[in-house]
Amino acid sequence: MMKKVIIVGASSGIGRHLALLYAQEGNKVGITGRRGNMLQEIQHQFPDNISIQKFDNTSDNITLHLNQLISKIGGLDLLILSSGIGKINLKLDWNIEKEMIDLNVVAWTEIADFVFHFFQHQKHGHLAAITSIGSIRGEGRAPAYNASKAFQVNYLEGLRKKSVYGKLNILVTDIQPGFVRTAMAESYPRFWEASVEKAAQQIFHAIEKKKKKVYITKRWWLIAHLLKVLPNGIYYKI
Numbered sequence: 001m002m003k004k005v006i007i008v009g010a011s012s013g014i015g016r017h018l019a020l021l022y023a024q025e026g027n028k029v030g031i032t033g034r035r036g037n038m039l040q041e042i043q044h045q046f047p048d049n050i051s052i053q054k055f056d057n058t059s060d061n062i063t064l065h066l067n068q069l070i071s072k073i074g075g076l077d078l079l080i081l082s083s084g085i086g087k088i089n090l091k092l093d094w095n096i097e098k099e100m101i102d103l104n105v106v107a108w109t110e111i112a113d114f115v116f117h118f119f120q121h122q123k124h125g126h127l128a129a130i131t132s133i134g135s136i137r138g139e140g141r142a143p144a145y146n147a148s149k150a151f152q153v154n155y156l157e158g159l160r161k162k163s164v165y166g167k168l169n170i171l172v173t174d175i176q177p178g179f180v181r182t183a184m185a186e187s188y189p190r191f192w193e194a195s196v197e198k199a200a201q202q203i204f205h206a207i208e209k210k211k212k213k214v215y216i217t218k219r220w221w222l223i224a225h226l227l228k229v230l231p232n233g234i235y236y237k238i
């Protein structure tokens with residue numbers, strides 16, 4: 001069945017590949033990001049299926065932009081929240097921490113809440129967000145990044161609980177990648193790094209199967225479980 005899908009943060013990386021996959025399958029897809037030229041390049045590949053809305057998530061008019069994009073694609077069944085930044089911040093520079101918190105926490109929550117209200121009103125919908133395995137433990141080299149992802153994971157569980165408790169018929173999928181080869185991951189160590197194509201394929205299937213939570217690629221569940229049980233004495237040395 002043809003779906004109306006918005007992907008926030010689709011000008012590059014995981015979001016871009018998900019947009020192409022959803023368009024290939026014949027869905028109506030709305031894509032967002034600040035780099036208009038990148039959005040246009042994606043739209044040119046599927047001009048009948050893809051609509052674009054260029055905006056900065058941290059600007060004041062998120063609601064206006066999302067409503068405009070919903071009108072362009074004729075409704076909304078699924079929103080994938082992929083936008084995010086992750087920066088190593090060895091000096092604990094407040095400007096860098098703030099940039100990550102503004103996008104990954106403040107703007108992210110505004111978008112999640114907007115879409116939750118939208119789905120509540122129409123009595124169905126699916127919110128999927130790309131969080132991270134980084135959500136599991138604090139990280140000294142990028143404290144705000146890991147903390148922002150922990151916030152997202154916890155918030156998604158809150159929304160899922162709200163939906164189940166209130167019988168709202170809103171699905172919530174938490175997608176936790178390990179390392180994926182995109183511009184964002186360039187400065188990270190890269191063991192078990194997946195290609196963006198493979199990661200997008202697995203994410204697409206997990207969303208379509210309406211999973212609550214998934215690790216990307218699948219074998220990262222092992223690292224996730226190790227991280228959860230690793231004693232501080234060892235974790236703080238690596």
Ligand SMILES: NC(=O)c1ccc[n+]([C@@H]2O[C@H](COP(=O)([O-])OP(=O)(O)OC[C@H]3O[C@@H](n4cnc5c(N)ncnc54)[C@H](OP(=O)(O)O)[C@@H]3O)[C@@H](O)[C@H]2O)c1
Nearest residue numbers: 009010011012013014033034035057083084180182184185
């Ligand atoms: N790559 C990995 O290894 C990895 C691992 C775990 C989790 N993740 C998560 O996966 C998600 C996607 O990241 P990616 O790896 O695909 O990186 P990416 O290629 O850098 O994609 C990030 C996307 O977010 C958008 N974005 C960034 N700042 C924005 C802003 N202020 N306003 C609007 N859009 C903004 C970018 O668009 P513009 O620049 O055009 O605005 C871009 O489309 C992120 O949430 C990231 O934390 C990635």
